[in-house]
Amino acid sequence: MKFKSILAALIFSAGSFTASAQTDSVYIRKIFDEALVKGECYQNLHYLCKNIGQRLSGSANAHKAVEWTKKLMEDYGFDKVYLQEVSVPHWERGAKEQGYILAGKTKLPVALAALGMSVATPANGVTAEVIELHSLKQLDSLGEAGIKGKIVFFNRPFDERFIEQGTAYGTAGDQRNIGPGAASKYGAVAVIVRSLTSAQNDYPHTGATNYGKNKPIPAAALSTIAANQLSELIRNAKTPVKFFLKTNCRTLPDAVSYNVVGELTGTENAKQVITVGGHLDSWDLAEGAHDDGTGVMQSVEVVRVFKALGYRPKHTIRTVMFMNEENGGRGGAKYAELAAQNKEEHLAAIESDEGGFTPRGFSFDGVNGAFIKNINAAWKSLLEPYEADRLVEGGSGSDIGHLRGTMPSAVLIGFRPDSQRYFDIHHTPNDVFENVNKRELELGAGTMAALVYLIDQHGIKF
């Protein structure tokens, strides 16, 4: 009967659907039904956000998150659940930062947050003249004569012409990522950076900075409203505008932490792995809901859905919750190192770290045009009913990116939700559970499970 109905479907279809595609189509529908009707990732995310909350690497909360997610996967009856020990940086914000603009007689307090890994100001804070720049190149042309003793204010906004907001973030990101180190080289006493967002609001966006080999100087992000105010005051000032900054952060000795791994063991090739993951650590300003509670809870959901459907994978399907994506990437590096040590073969790794928004598709890292053409020909129509069928060349994710070195044959894949809202809340006090939509989250989990299913069934050689 089953064969007959598949045959009938073949005959009556337009001929573009193979029997295998027909089976896949039916199975993917089952995956989505489970994720949308009986989904558990939303309630799991609620627990992670509300009962644990922020979980910066090395913090007590990060440890709680490790313990709870391990238990979660054990309770779901995953075939194997284990931890991968990794030494992580341990940075603390300390007491809330203070900052104000000093322009003539105006003393204007502003919303700001120290950048992750920043050093603290002296106990009395630092006060200095502000110089507004829009690029790191300007540092070189101004040189020590123009920079020394000043607070550098990087204020290049997002370029709104980019459709993908991730690209706007990427092209503005140097100001935060390496701006403080670069300014330090020329004798700046501190750096303040316009928050990396196109939103106009009063939330500061934190995020890691990396001084490289330069002397660390205090660094903080201003809300976009504060950045606009400061820029306007500088533009209209008759005397130099100054800024007062006080940050209280510190870096403690490295701490012991863990990647949390759970798997369904492959029935045919247990040593061949398909990894799906996100990062368990988060910034300390909120609950790490979209960044990246959604990604880790979707990754758990992928395997939960397979278990609920009684699916026995050919290859090992592995949920990985990476530790320390935000300020070190040590968990991703450790995972790649252990994969090589254990002589595992990774068919593919999928990372969800762009928020739990409505799914658009996937991007495939470092593949060629033929791969994109062929994977679209094979699988696009299967994802189209779920409006998650954009299969494009592009980045994957910073955690799985470490596999490039140790597992060059692995296909590295980024889950791509819609990008428009992510940088409204990314790294802010506003990254809370209430800003996650249940349906969007569940559709994302279904989309990820569908791709894992297809890779498990057919491999991913295109």
Next chain:
Amino acid sequence: MKFKSILAALIFSAGSFTASAQTDSVYIRKIFDEALVKGECYQNLHYLCKNIGQRLSGSANAHKAVEWTKKLMEDYGFDKVYLQEVSVPHWERGAKEQGYILAGKTKLPVALAALGMSVATPANGVTAEVIELHSLKQLDSLGEAGIKGKIVFFNRPFDERFIEQGTAYGTAGDQRNIGPGAASKYGAVAVIVRSLTSAQNDYPHTGATNYGKNKPIPAAALSTIAANQLSELIRNAKTPVKFFLKTNCRTLPDAVSYNVVGELTGTENAKQVITVGGHLDSWDLAEGAHDDGTGVMQSVEVVRVFKALGYRPKHTIRTVMFMNEENGGRGGAKYAELAAQNKEEHLAAIESDEGGFTPRGFSFDGVNGAFIKNINAAWKSLLEPYEADRLVEGGSGSDIGHLRGTMPSAVLIGFRPDSQRYFDIHHTPNDVFENVNKRELELGAGTMAALVYLIDQHGIKF
């Protein structure tokens, strides 16, 4: 030089891009740059929501909205701006509704809102036994014996398996649209309806009900949390559960109102029209931000963008803000009537009334498979860079739908934003400006302008 570079593009492209497509591609990029970098629809929406607010047909606010939007288009220098008079229903909610569940000794107040066009309860309210139903068919099987004297509680939830939330809304909608009239036929004294949403929260969702020829009885929507509570109390009750409802609404005599129309006059065929619109009226519980402030402000933005770019259309491009979509549809009917009277030819009409969310594409009403195939072949690749390239068969909109009768050759088109969040806030106290994302709104306006441009350049015969 220009010709040469187009030629070069032709030679170096994969051959699928014609010279015309190359020109279109460049122009569409200009449209998006204008909408994203210098867009004004977000600030216009802010004014509409915050300085005017709710604007139910016949209300003083609806009149303010007519005056302000007319002035807005005049100030932008549209070639023509005018009003189309239309007589509209004038319903008022009156004082806030009250409702509580009476189960044994429990008296539980619940969040609810009268349905639009509902009649009021007697001044003391109505108290009666509740009967929970999941379909209108159940009314017929229970008959007068089972229904008479009771309050009918329709509690069929959204079917979560639908990917498009509009479909879930459509298939649950009979409970609100015609449920009260159908229950009245069997002697029900009132109807309470589960809010039409998949969200679990405490916002009641209003919306129009139509009694048809049945005797009007009071009708209200319960929040989904209240509906779940009521259902559980009924399930566990030892004695019949009762409900108290008090609504204070009334229907006044019809009022005079207007569609607001603005246009860029066509340089080649002024009598050939491309319409783009949304509805200006809104429900009274909030600001009508997504429903449909976003649609009308995007429709104004389409023409503003063309003016900013100095684009002179071949055909007349017309922004239409329809009045009375929510509880009568009289503005849409009047527009279609006048179009026929004036012997205009409508090439196409596009309606944006599914919220200002990230764009996905367009649906084309009543077209055949060949049309969809050909329009995709011609235009999909032009919209793909904006991730708004889903060109599918489907509904268009209830306002432009009236053109079907008077302008059968017009192609009726629905703008399709992502559907996942719309019914979280649709018709609720939560439909406020703060829930609109600037980028999503602007991308939608750009997408609509791009399609209008393509139709103006090439017609829409596929």
